[in-house]
Amino acid sequence: MDYDLLVRRGRVVDGSGLPSFIADVGVKDGKIAEVGKLKGSAARTIDADGLAVSPGFIDHHTHLDAQLLWDPYGTCEPQHGITTVVMGNCGLTLAPVKNGDEDALVKSFVRVEAIPRFALEEGVKWGWHSYGEYLDNFEGKVGINVGGLVGHIAVRHNAMGEQAVERKATGKEVQHMRSLVLESMEGGALGISTNRNERHMREDGKPVASRLADDEELFALCDVLAERNGGVIETILGRNKIEHFEFYRVLAERTQRPILWQSLQHRWTEPNLWREQLDAVEPIFRAGYQAYGLSHTVPLVRHFELKNCQVFDEFPTWKNLMFLPVEVRKQAFADPETRQKLRADLADPRPTNFHRRWDIVRVEKCVKPENQKYNGKSIAELAIMRNQDPLDAFLDLSLEEDLGTVFWNANNGGDSNAMGEILRSPYVLVGTSDAGAHVQFGADFGYGTILLGLWVRERQVMTLEQAIHKLTFHVASIFGLQGRGLLRPGYAADLAIFNPATVNSHEPEWANDYPAGSKRLIQRSEGIHYTIVNGTVIHEDGRMSGELPGHVIRGPLYRQQKAAA
Amino acid sequence: MGVSYIPVARVGELAAGATKEIDLGGRQVLLAFVEGKYFAFSRQCPHEEADLKTGTLEGGKIRCTNHNYCFDLQTGECVLPKGGPPLTVLPAEERGEDVCIRLEW
Numbered sequence: 001m002d003y004d005l006l007v008r009r010g011r012v013v014d015g016s017g018l019p020s021f022i023a024d025v026g027v028k029d030g031k032i033a034e035v036g037k038l039k040g041s042a043a044r045t046i047d048a049d050g051l052a053v054s055p056g057f058i059d060h061h062t063h064l065d066a067q068l069l070w071d072p073y074g075t076c077e078p079q080h081g082i083t084t085v086v087m088g089n090c091g092l093t094l095a096p097v098k099n100g101d102e103d104a105l106v107k108s109f110v111r112v113e114a115i116p117r118f119a120l121e122e123g124v125k126w127g128w129h130s131y132g133e134y135l136d137n138f139e140g141k142v143g144i145n146v147g148g149l150v151g152h153i154a155v156r157h158n159a160m161g162e163q164a165v166e167r168k169a170t171g172k173e174v175q176h177m178r179s180l181v182l183e184s185m186e187g188g189a190l191g192i193s194t195n196r197n198e199r200h201m202r203e204d205g206k207p208v209a210s211r212l213a214d215d216e217e218l219f220a221l222c223d224v225l226a227e228r229n230g231g232v233i234e235t236i237l238g239r240n241k242i243e244h245f246e247f248y249r250v251l252a253e254r255t256q257r258p259i260l261w262q263s264l265q266h267r268w269t270e271p272n273l274w275r276e277q278l279d280a281v282e283p284i285f286r287a288g289y290q291a292y293g294l295s296h297t298v299p300l301v302r303h304f305e306l307k308n309c310q311v312f313d314e315f316p317t318w319k320n321l322m323f324l325p326v327e328v329r330k331q332a333f334a335d336p337e338t339r340q341k342l343r344a345d346l347a348d349p350r351p352t353n354f355h356r357r358w359d360i361v362r363v364e365k366c367v368k369p370e371n372q373k374y375n376g377k378s379i380a381e382l383a384i385m386r387n388q389d390p391l392d393a394f395l396d397l398s399l400e401e402d403l404g405t406v407f408w409n410a411n412n413g414g415d416s417n418a419m420g421e422i423l424r425s426p427y428v429l430v431g432t433s434d435a436g437a438h439v440q441f442g443a444d445f446g447y448g449t450i451l452l453g454l455w456v457r458e459r460q461v462m463t464l465e466q467a468i469h470k471l472t473f474h475v476a477s478i479f480g481l482q483g484r485g486l487l488r489p490g491y492a493a494d495l496a497i498f499n500p501a502t503v504n505s506h507e508p509e510w511a512n513d514y515p516a517g518s519k520r521l522i523q524r525s526e527g528i529h530y531t532i533v534n535g536t537v538i539h540e541d542g543r544m545s546g547e548l549p550g551h552v553i554r555g556p557l558y559r560q561q562k563a564a565a
Numbered sequence: 566m567g568v569s570y571i572p573v574a575r576v577g578e579l580a581a582g583a584t585k586e587i588d589l590g591g592r593q594v595l596l597a598f599v600e601g602k603y604f605a606f607s608r609q610c611p612h613e614e615a616d617l618k619t620g621t622l623e624g625g626k627i628r629c630t631n632h633n634y635c636f637d638l639q640t641g642e643c644v645l646p647k648g649g650p651p652l653t654v655l656p657a658e659e660r661g662e663d664v665c666i667r668l669e670w
Contacts (some may be wrong), residue, residue, distance in 0.1 A: 111632050114613055121633075199646040203633055239648075308591040313653045320668040323589040323655060324569060332670050337566045341670065353650075440631075441613035 002040025003028050004535055010048030010497060014487040015055040015476075017469035027493040030534040034489055035391075044537075048497050051529060052464065054085025055472040055487050056494035057448045060429065062114045063087060064436035065094050065148065070123040070515055073143040073547055076445040076522050077435060078531040078539040080505070081471075081496030084145040084553065085435065090236050090262075091210040093151030094124065095134035096158045096180050102126050104157045104164075107202040108209075112195070113437035116518045117203075123515035132187020135552050142550035143538045145494065147481070149234055150184035152194040152210035152221065164166060164209035165202065167221040173305070176221050181224045186561050188554030190479055191224060191232035191257070194218055198238045201233035214220060215247075216413055219254060226255035229558030231311035232479055234260040240273060245280040245291075252289035258478050263426060264293035266418040268355030268411055276423055281427050291430040292478060295422050297451040298444050299413030303364060306333070306395075314352040315345040326403060331397045343391055353411055358383065364408040367401040380558060402494030420461030423451070423470065429478060430470040439520035445506025449525045452502030462501055478555050492551075496528065503527035566670060567661035572663035573605070579664075582622055589666065590653075596657060597622055597638065598666065603657035605666050611636075611643070611650035627652075 005027040011034060024038040057080070064074045065087045074085055087093075089172050092108055106124075110117045128134040131150050138146050148201040155162040159176040169177065181192055195210045201210060210218075225231040233255060237244050244261065252259045264277050276277040277293060284291045304311050307326060312318035317338070332338045346356050359381035366372050374382055374397065382397065395513050398405045413419060422428055430451060433444045448471045456467045476485025508521040523540070531539035536549035573587045579598035586608070587594045593608040599622055606627070610619050615631035622628075626644060628635045635645035643649030647657035656667045 114632055199649060201633070201646050205633060205635075205645055310592075310653070313607075317670050319653065320655075320670050323592050323594070323666070324571075324668055324670075325590050328569065329590060332567070335566070338670055341566060418576075438613060440615075 001043050002026065003033060003038075003042040004044070005493070005532070005537075006038060006040070006042035006045045007048050007053055007495070008045055008499065010051050010053030012487055013052050013054040013465055013468040015468055015472035015485050017465050020052070020465055025495070027532075027535045030493055030536075032487060032489050032491050032493050035487065041092065046497065046530060049476065050499070051497050052500050053487065054496050054498075055485050055491070055535065056496050057081045057471040058084045058086070058475040058479075058485060059431060059433050059435060059448075060086045060475045061089050061432045063092065063109075063115070064146070065092070066115060066120055066124050067436040068138060068142060068146055069125065071513070072141055072550070073538070073544060074435060075513070076443070077144055078522065078533075078544070079395065079542070080445050080449045080479060080523075080525045081498060081528045081531055082144065082445070082448065083494035083496070084147070084481065085535045086147050086149065086190060086479060087436070088149035088151050088189070089193050090197075090200075091151045091153040091193050091208060093131070093134075093148065093154045093193075095128055095131045096150070096184060097126070097129060098158055100287060101157050101161065103153055104162065107204060108153055111203045112200045112208060113434075114441060115437060115439060115505045116514065117431065118516045119277050119514045119518045120285055121516075125330040130187050130560075131184035131189050135188045135554065138550070138552050141548060142552070143544070143548050144533055144550045145484070145553050147188070147190045147479070147553035147555065149191045149193040149232070150181060150189040152192060152213065152218070153208050155180045155184070155221070156209035156213065160209075165206040165212065167212060168214060168318060168463060169217050174217050177217070177221055181221050182228070182236045182557075185224065185228065185231055185555060185557035188558040189231065190553070190554065190555040191234060192221060194236075196235070196237045200236075219251070222251060222255050222257070225257050228557050228560065230480065230560070232258045232260055236262045240264075240277065242276055242280050245284070248281070248291040249284050249289070252284055252291045256289065258290040258292060259523060260292050260429060262294045262295060263432060264295045265412050266415050266422060268357060268360060268414065269351065269353060271415075271418070272468060274418060278421070278425055278427060290478075292427060294432050295428045295430055296413065296432045296444070297423065297430060297455060301408065301410045304407055304409065305404055306398045311409060314354055315348070317341045317345045322332055330399060330403065331348070333399055339395065344428040345352040345393070350495060351431055355411060360396070360409065360414055361394070362408040363397070363405060365406040366397070367404040371397065371401065371405075404522055416459045416461055419455060419459070423455060424462050424466060428473065431475070439514065441521070443508035443521040443523040445523045446525055448503045449503050449528065452498070452500065453526070457503070459501065482559075484553075493532060495530070495532040497530040497532070499527040501527070501528065569668045570660055570665035571668065572665050573657070574662075576659050576662055577663060579622040584618065584622070586618065593665075594655065597627070599625060600640070603659070603664050605655040605657040606636070606638055606641070607653040610634060611652055
């Protein structure tokens with residue numbers, strides 16, 4: 001056989017951002033052998049006529065450190081075309097670890113990443129010490145490729161024990177931490193992650209260990225990567241502030257390593273912050289240094305009726321009305337004096353999460369046949385159609401429908417122009433799936449399928465080629481994932497085959513597939529027909545093959561060591 | 566405009582440190598009796614929507630068992646971690662034989 005796998009007549013979107021083209025893709029020994037009009041024989045042929053064929057997506061921001069120990073696919077990553085994941089973000093990793101320190105790491109994971117303690121206790125079978133030994137656990141046992149950053153929190157606990165959450169490190173302890181970072185990098189870490197988020201605590205209320213580190217300590221650890229010329233530095237500093245960019249600049253210039261910072265999003269309550277952030281990061285890149293902002297593709301949407309609604313809890317009069325019996329509430333909504341109070345509530349200039357913009361809130365579904373014409377209209381548009389003030393239009397429509405009208409609101413990610421500029425920016429790294437974290441609250445495995453479905457197909461803020469580049473080679477380049485992220489001969493045969501006309505994400509749903517029978521949210525996809533890892537089909541139209549072709553992707557210092565040996 | 570006092574329990578019905586589940590206009594609320602005072606608040610933790618019925622009362626605060634977020638029951642302020650999303654709280658008071666939620670609009 002000429003090929004192990006031949007993908008015929010797909011539209012190849014190769015990850016470079018260049019225009020797509022119709023071609024066959026021949027796969028041999030886990031790698032892409034040829035791309036073009038191919039005539040050879042193959043053990044298996046996939047007809048991709050009408051479908052897009054791209055490199056598999058690379059999810060660079062996950063917390064699958066624990067889940068991959070019991071779930072070799074990091075479900076639902078492959079269902080969304082993801083073939084490679086990076087774990088160990090936000091300072092949190094399960095290595096390096098000393099005997100007896102395991103629970104200190106669990107305490108941080110449980111709280112910061114909201115993973116149920118009993119799932120971690122049941123699912124994580126400790127037994128490693130170094131980061132390299134931890135990665136060894138995945139060799140031959142994963143369905144997708146996996147790499148990881150070493151977490152500052154684990155490093156600090158290893159060097160300082162419980163003092164890590166109490167005080168500044170001594171010079172000797174910093175030296176110990178540097179040796180642990182070096183050992184971890186040589187063991188295969190792709191970089192280091194740290195966490196200074198003021199909201200990130202352990203289960204016992206103590207700050208996560210990395211929050212106690214001063215700049216001197218953090219820079220000393222990051223210098224290890226600079227000295228050996230490899231790896232990325234991932235950071236989370238907490239609330240987004242423009243002052244943070246001086247820190248990113250200093251760190252980027254000092255280390256000359258790619259800095260990743262969180263995060264850059266469009267929020268209606270801070271509608272210009274994303275632009276200020278892009279303006280602030282541009283000089284760093286212009287000066288020749290790298291500081292990529294992480295952004296998300298998933299709008300935070302809430303669907304609500306005035307029968308049962310929390311959207312307005314920040315406004316005292318609105319809040320009180322929402323707890324009244326429905327009949328009393330209806331009378332209050334109809335009362336002109338109460339409306340004045342509701343109007344005054346919304347006019348109060350104090351900061352709130354709700355943006356108070358009637359051009360953003362939409363009518364999603366009306367109850368009455370005669371009101372169906374309002375479906376999909378913003379409240380501002382509704383007001384014009386009804387020749388009313390927006391607040392009156394909003395309340396009157398809802399009252400006509402016995403408070404049963406369904407409304408739609410997004411506090412962030414709703415503005416197509418802003419999202420287009422953010423997602424297209426070369427300084428922005430797309431994807432903050434947080435896969436493996438917050439498992440009972442949300443599921444954003446579909447950040448890539450939402451990028452392709454919502455932002456490419458529906459809103460047309462970027463081309464398919466640009467989006468695929470962002471999901472693949474852009475990430476591989478920054479993280480130094482050699483031989484991945486492009487659909488070119490010699491590259492790993494990590495492929496996603498999907499229908500651009502249907503690709504999308506489903507709403508998250510509950511599943512009971514976590515250890516100890518604990519439930520979590522999963523997310524299915526639409527339009528992803530095949531996910532192929534190192535030449536092996538692992539996902540085909542919703543079914544998993546059971547095969548485990550994933551590789552452990554070890555970083556640059558590991559490769560340096562190996563080359564030297 | 567108006568004020569409603571909605572009776573949600575009888576005085577003496579709740580033992581010290583006890584809570585009662587209440588449906589208030591379709592919203593799920595907990596009434597707690599702590600250190601001689603009544604507190605009413607949304608059952609849903611504003612952090613990640615866990616049920617505060619399983620939370621721990623600590624004086625005038627409630628700690629969510631999911632991720633240990635802690636809220637002041639008088640003001641709703643998230644006290645741990647500082648600056649976290651606030652809990653929705655409602656004023657509760659004794660009126661004769663009843664414990665009532667006071668809703669003003």
